Amino acid sequence: MQKLREFFKQSGELSEENLDLLLSSCAPKTLPKGQVLLQTNDWVNSIYFIESGFLHYYTNMQDGTRVTLKVVSPNYFWTMLDEFFNQKQTLDTCVALTDVHYCEIKRQDYNQLKSINTTIANFMHSITEQILSNKVKEENDKSKMSVEEKYLDLLEHNPQMVQVVPVGILASYIGTSRETLHRIRRKLSSV
Amino acid sequence: MQKLREFFKQSGELSEENLDLLLSSCAPKTLPKGQVLLQTNDWVNSIYFIESGFLHYYTNMQDGTRVTLKVVSPNYFWTMLDEFFNQKQTLDTCVALTDVHYCEIKRQDYNQLKSINTTIANFMHSITEQILSNKVKEENDKSKMSVEEKYLDLLEHNPQMVQVVPVGILASYIGTSRETLHRIRRKLSSV
DNA sequence: ACATATTTGTGTCAATTGACACAAAAAAAA
DNA sequence: TTTTTTTTGTGTCAATTGACACAAATATGT
Incomplete structure (x- = not known):
């Protein structure tokens, strides 16, 4: 979880104690190349942080083709956001393009973290804000x-x-x- | 500020008291058709909620053409997110395509609100999460x-x-x- | 190492698109 | 209302793109 620790550290000021609290809710896992992380009809109950490797997140079109929504790279948080926040089943798929090391945060832990103390809650809100502004900036840059x-x-x-x-x-x-x-x-x- | 009040009400449970606190930081304003809201070199210090009318948010390319980044519609929060959160000057422009009624929330008030009480802070975090997941869903839908x-x-x-x-x-x-x-x-x- | 499956490089051809140019219509300004 | 500016509708033509087809090269699984 080294990269996740780094990510948190450079995202803002956080005591070692709070940092450990955050990391205690993150479970390190492995996904071999070709394996499915999420697929059609799955419920999306976690957020993922990629430590190494690449994920392929795509939609299955009616005609059988696949439209790539995202290639997820290391050092990013990722999940199917609409399905995660609004507790829906997905229609899409996410598979490992290479062996992947990632950390998983379950919705329950994510929500619990926010209630531990206001410092952590503020920190998590500011990470959400950063993800949002990065996302929009990225999209704007691409459209040019x-x-x-x-x-x-x-x-x-x-x-x-x-x-x-x-x-x-x-x-x-x-x-x-x-x-x-x-x-x-x-x-x-x-x- | 009727539409903003509605927006808050249907975004989650909030006492009348907290609702009023939120709205007290929102200043209703008017922008006539053709007027500039933000332009090159402006600092972005506010979030906007459009009550009526349309805004044109675009980039000025080197060759003089304009690339539309967003047409902002009523009932949406909007700002230049990267510039707002990271306190930068913008290179882009935002003008009124029609007469526009909007509410303005200044950064200072936005940050202050988050510290009033945890209910409001949680509420604001959940709105940020909704904006983020809507944004990504919209983008994914478009790419199909x-x-x-x-x-x-x-x-x-x-x-x-x-x-x-x-x-x-x-x-x-x-x-x-x-x-x-x-x-x-x-x-x-x-x- | 061998057989199988996937991915890449390439050509042809039809369809789509963008660039340009300009008259007509509509909207804004005087 | 008249003038001026902006926006729309349209045609032509060259350039770009996607669809298809298939051999060569890689990668994968046994």
Whole structure:
């Protein structure tokens, strides 16, 4: 849980005591490559923090194709937020693209944490605010970029993801076809 | 502030007393059509709740074009989140597309509210969680839709916006060109 | 190590899209 | 009301893209 500890530390000031309280609700786990984390009809009862590896979060379309909603990278909190907060079953799927080490926080523990003391509650609220503002910033930045720029941005900021994740999934994540992404890569390598 | 009062009421249980405390930090204001709410180099020090009218939130690109980041509709909280939470100056612009009635909550009041009592603090955290999960759900839903489906979805769920907002801005919001959106409208009206 | 399954690289072709240009209509300003 | 500005509707054309098809290369499982 080393990376999660770091994440909490740099998110704000927190006594060692409170930090330990937080971490005591986080259970370290492992998911081998190819294994399912969540799938259609599952209830979503946890938040996940990825310590290492990549997850593929996608929708199964009626025609059998998959639309990538997110490739989850290390050092991020992730869950199916609508389903988690509003206690719904999901229609989507999340599988491990590589072996994954993660920490799991169950809804019950998440809610309990908020009632331990106001310092922890404030800290958790501020993390939620940061996740929200990062999310929106990320989305805004993307809407200014072409497909090629999005790919270059990934290469720059998350090269490991480009190496590890199959091109078809990358393309779907960026919002284009496998062939178009391939054309971009060919062009870039020829220059 | 009638709509904001309704919004709070249906977001959770809150005594009349706490509701009044919340509303006492919200100042009702008016912005005439065409007026600027926020522009390049402004500091973002408030959250806004739109009671009526529409705002246009966009980026000014280097080549002079504008990329629409959001058309803000009534009954939503909105601000430039990254700039608000992280106290930055913005590079973007937000103007009124129609006369707008809104409520303003300043950062100072927002932070003070959280310290009044735990009920209010919990309530505010849960609103942040709802905004976050709605945002992500909205984004996921959109990534499954074609341009035409996005337009039909707007027609169904926000017809007033389609009526009031210029086609060029709608197109940019949906992520396409004015001409393509026009082709879609022509096709739909001929059927 | 071998057999099987998945992913990649590539070409062709049809369909979609964006860029440009401009007249008509509508809205805003004077 | 008249003038000016903004927005809309439309056509043409070139460029980009997605769909399909398949061989080569990798990765996976036994």
